[in-house]
Amino acid sequence: MEQASEKKYPLTAKDYKLYEEVGEGVSATVYRALCVPLNEIVAIKVLDLEKCNNDLDGIRREVQTMILIDHPNVLRAHCSFTTGHNLWVVMPYMSGGSCLHIMKSAFPEGFEEPVIATLLREVLKALVYLHAHGHIHRDVKAGNILIDSNGAVKLADFGVAACMFDTGDRQRSRNTFVGTPCWMAPEVMQQLHGYDFKADIWSFGITALELAHGHAPFSKYPPMKVLLMTLQNAPPGLDYERDKRFSKSFKDLVAACLVKDPKKRPSSEKLLKHPFFKHARSTDYLARTILDGLSPLGERFRNLKDKEADILLQNKALYEDKEQLSQQEYIRGISAWNFNLEDLKNQAALIQDDPVLSSEESSVSEKHTDGHDDVVSPVDRVCSERANHSNAASQLEEELNNIDDLENSLAAFPIKPLQALKGCFDVCDDDMGAGSPNSRDSAHSDSEQQSQQQSLMGDVDRESGRDDAGDSRQSSLSYSVTAARKKFPSGSLLQDNVLSHKKLTGDGDREYHQPKYPAERNYSGPLQYRQKKDFSNSTAGEDPSEGALIERRGRFKVTSADLSPKGPVNYFNSIAGGSTSPTIPSVSAASILPSLHCILQQNAIQREELLKLMKFVEQASGNAGELTEAGINDFVQQMSPSSVRERELQAQVIQMQQSIGSLVEELQRLKTRNSQLERKLNAMLKKDDRIPE
Numbered sequence: 187m188e189q190a191s192e193k194k195y196p197l198t199a200k201d202y203k204l205y206e207e208v209g210e211g212v213s214a215t216v217y218r219a220l221c222v223p224l225n226e227i228v229a230i231k232v233l234d235l236e237k238c239n240n241d242l243d244g245i246r247r248e249v250q251t252m253i254l255i256d257h258p259n260v261l262r263a264h265c266s267f268t269t270g271h272n273l274w275v276v277m278p279y280m281s282g283g284s285c286l287h288i289m290k291s292a293f294p295e296g297f298e299e300p301v302i303a304t305l306l307r308e309v310l311k312a313l314v315y316l317h318a319h320g321h322i323h324r325d326v327k328a329g330n331i332l333i334d335s336n337g338a339v340k341l342a343d344f345g346v347a348a349c350m351f352d353t354g355d356r357q358r359s360r361n362t363f364v365g366t367p368c369w370m371a372p373e374v375m376q377q378l379h380g381y382d383f384k385a386d387i388w389s390f391g392i393t394a395l396e397l398a399h400g401h402a403p404f405s406k407y408p409p410m411k412v413l414l415m416t417l418q419n420a421p422p423g424l425d426y427e428r429d430k431r432f433s434k435s436f437k438d439l440v441a442a443c444l445v446k447d448p449k450k451r452p453s454s455e456k457l458l459k460h461p462f463f464k465h466a467r468s469t470d471y472l473a474r475t476i477l478d479g480l481s482p483l484g485e486r487f488r489n490l491k492d493k494e495a496d497i498l499l500q501n502k503a504l505y506e507d508k509e510q511l512s513q514q515e516y517i518r519g520i521s522a523w524n525f526n527l528e529d530l531k532n533q534a535a536l537i538q539d540d541p542v543l544s545s546e547e548s549s550v551s552e553k554h555t556d557g558h559d560d561v562v563s564p565v566d567r568v569c570s571e572r573a574n575h576s577n578a579a580s581q582l583e584e585e586l587n588n589i590d591d592l593e594n595s596l597a598a599f600p601i602k603p604l605q606a607l608k609g610c611f612d613v614c615d616d617d618m619g620a621g622s623p624n625s626r627d628s629a630h631s632d633s634e635q636q637s638q639q640q641s642l643m644g645d646v647d648r649e650s651g652r653d654d655a656g657d658s659r660q661s662s663l664s665y666s667v668t669a670a671r672k673k674f675p676s677g678s679l680l681q682d683n684v685l686s687h688k689k690l691t692g693d694g695d696r697e698y699h700q701p702k703y704p705a706e707r708n709y710s711g712p713l714q715y716r717q718k719k720d721f722s723n724s725t726a727g728e729d730p731s732e733g734a735l736i737e738r739r740g741r742f743k744v745t746s747a748d749l750s751p752k753g754p755v756n757y758f759n760s761i762a763g764g765s766t767s768p769t770i771p772s773v774s775a776a777s778i779l780p781s782l783h784c785i786l787q788q789n790a791i792q793r794e795e796l797l798k799l800m801k802f803v804e805q806a807s808g809n810a811g812e813l814t815e816a817g818i819n820d821f822v823q824q825m826s827p828s829s830v831r832e833r834e835l836q837a838q839v840i841q842m843q844q845s846i847g848s849l850v851e852e853l854q855r856l857k858t859r860n861s862q863l864e865r866k867l868n869a870m871l872k873k874d875d876r877i878p879e
């Protein structure tokens with residue numbers, strides 16, 4: 187297929203003998219191999235095209251570019267060809283391996299400054315070349331800085347790596363979520379206005395810190411957090427106090443690269459003239475200092491892989507989610523460009539909801555700004571990364587749980603708080619409308635909650651426009667989130683009117699907040715009075731099931747159903763002082779006259795019966811003369827306690843009958859008088875008619 191150099195590298199797999207694995211990438215495995223016809227040791231990168239979402243033409247273009255590149259500090263491909271569903275890229279074998287693997291094996295705390303200066307100078311030369319030819323590497327990091335047995339430094343992974351970091355739509359369409367964005371420039375993360383070769387300068391600065399400390403800033407955090415930190419926090423750098431072993435020029439170089447505004451970063455060409463590179467040495471110095479004593483690359487790689495497998499086994503559960511996987515990939519030294527940015531942003535947007543996180547990030551930011559992360563032995567470093575990552579994972583889990591809690595709260599929070607209140611209070615429907623300021627607030631609060639959630643993405647995006655103001659940026663973001671949270675209770679009725687029964691029931695000024703079924707009811711005093719007083723004022727048209735309206739205050743009303751005790755309250759109790767006997771209602775005398783008359787008649791009949799009986803007895807005993815009518819009356823009185831009342835009534839009836847009789851007589855008299863007058867009048871009228879005029 188493709189041929190790069192004058193040497194004719196064979197284009198068939200059978201001409202190569204694969205040896206041990208010396209590296210592993212996202213979708214590629216690198217082997218040490220023998221090119222049989224040429225009897226030359228090479229490295230063959232085997233790409234699984236099924237894992238790579240790119241079309242073959244895209245890959246071919248990238249490989250062509252890689253083949254055409256001709257610079258001593260850029261790893262050039264000898265040739266490439268496909269075999270089965272794999273693409274083989276044949277390259278020079280870099281026996282020292284990558285700087286990342288070297289650090290992992292022997293320099294966990296990073297390299298000394300002259301080594302760093304030498305390495306960086308070589309890398310920078312590669313960047314000057316690439317940028318001058320219009321290429322952006324986009325994957326500058328220690329894992330892609332390869333060293334051969336002589337100490338020659340080559341920047342690898344240009345071109346072919348492009349298939350791992352598609353841009354634009356292709357990147358967005360991918361769902362993979364692998365790697366960490368530790369080296370990624372803020373403007374690349376934002377993808378708002380695109381990016382240029384200055385993105386490589388940022389990655390170069392991060393790589394400088396990686397070589398200085400043995401790991402990249404933020405490397406122990408999951409990708410979404412790294413994204414957030416990169417965008418929000420002040421750029422990482424070397425600390426003047428803590429990183430005493432490094433020169434001021436090194437610190438200046440890093441600071442110059444890690445400026446958030448790409449325009450303010452120097453070009454690779456300008457950077458190459460930086461005083462820091464006066465510390466750089468020859469490449470064989472590298473061979474002497476960092477390669478000396480190292481075991482063969484394949485062996486180192488296997489050892490690292492074994493360690494990783496052990497730890498993976500121990501922390502199997504930990505590595506089941508994608509964030510863990512990304513950390514795992516970082517430890518393996520895999521590039522981190524093909525994650526889904528949208529996913530990251532969305533998750534980052536969620537994370538920044540947590541104000542606790544903000545403060546934590548602040549301290550983290552400080553730490554990284556100081557340039558101090560944990561410094562441990564290689565194994566410890568891996569373990570520590572995992573432990574730290576475990577912490578980060580649990581932190582993350584906690585944060586996400588908090589978000590879950592918030593989301594649950596939002597889900598549980600009523601759209602119309604007054605509807606929820608209806609469960610505790612009787613609320614007039616008209617109070618549920620937009621007229622209620624509280625309901626407006628709560629509705630606003632709800633929608634604001636949602637828009638806040640959505641706008642957080644926008645907040646992250648808007649960060650792009652700002653530069654070097656991590657603190658203010660963070661505070662502004664924190665503010666928007668905090669504001670949203672604070673608005674949640676204050677804008678709704680929830681806190682005051684639903685959650686605070688305790689407070690409300692104890693507050694005399696707010697007794698209208700009495701819950702529908704309070705634990706204790708007081709049926710005495712004012713409440714009874716109020717009930718009695720308003721009983722007759724029940725509003726027509728009220729729902730009978732909810733009882734008559736007893737009291738209405740503002741949006742709330744208290745109904746008789748609410749206030750009634752379990753047993754029926756006797757309306758008369760309060761009047762009659764607790765007596766349960768009914769009080770006879772007042773009636774007119776005329777309405778009971780017939781009844782009284784009837785009783786009187788009965789009494790009269792009974793009296794006659796008694797008199798007959800007594801006469802019979804008298805005759806029988808011969809003592810008839812001893813009993814007078816008066817005596818009989820006395821006897822009757824003694825015999826019947828109700829006779830007194832009967833006599834009174836009888837007297838009244840007789841009196842009334844007499845009155846009626848008098849009235850009838852009077853009426854008759856008046857009628858007679860009236861007819862006499864009429865007659866007189868008629869007589870006078872006739873008399874007048876007869877008198878001539």
Ligand SMILES: Nc1ncnc2c1ncn2[C@@H]1O[C@H](COP(=O)(O)OP(=O)(O)OP(=O)(O)O)[C@@H](O)[C@H]1O
Binds near residue numbers: 211215350
């Ligand atoms: N020519 C080479 N000689 C020796 N080792 C190599 C060579 N090329 C790559 N490697 C090793 O293999 C590892 C993976 O290679 P490479 O980075 O090209 O694959 P990748 O899939 O692109 O990975 P990444 O996603 O990390 O870029 C490198 O980190 C390096 O350690």
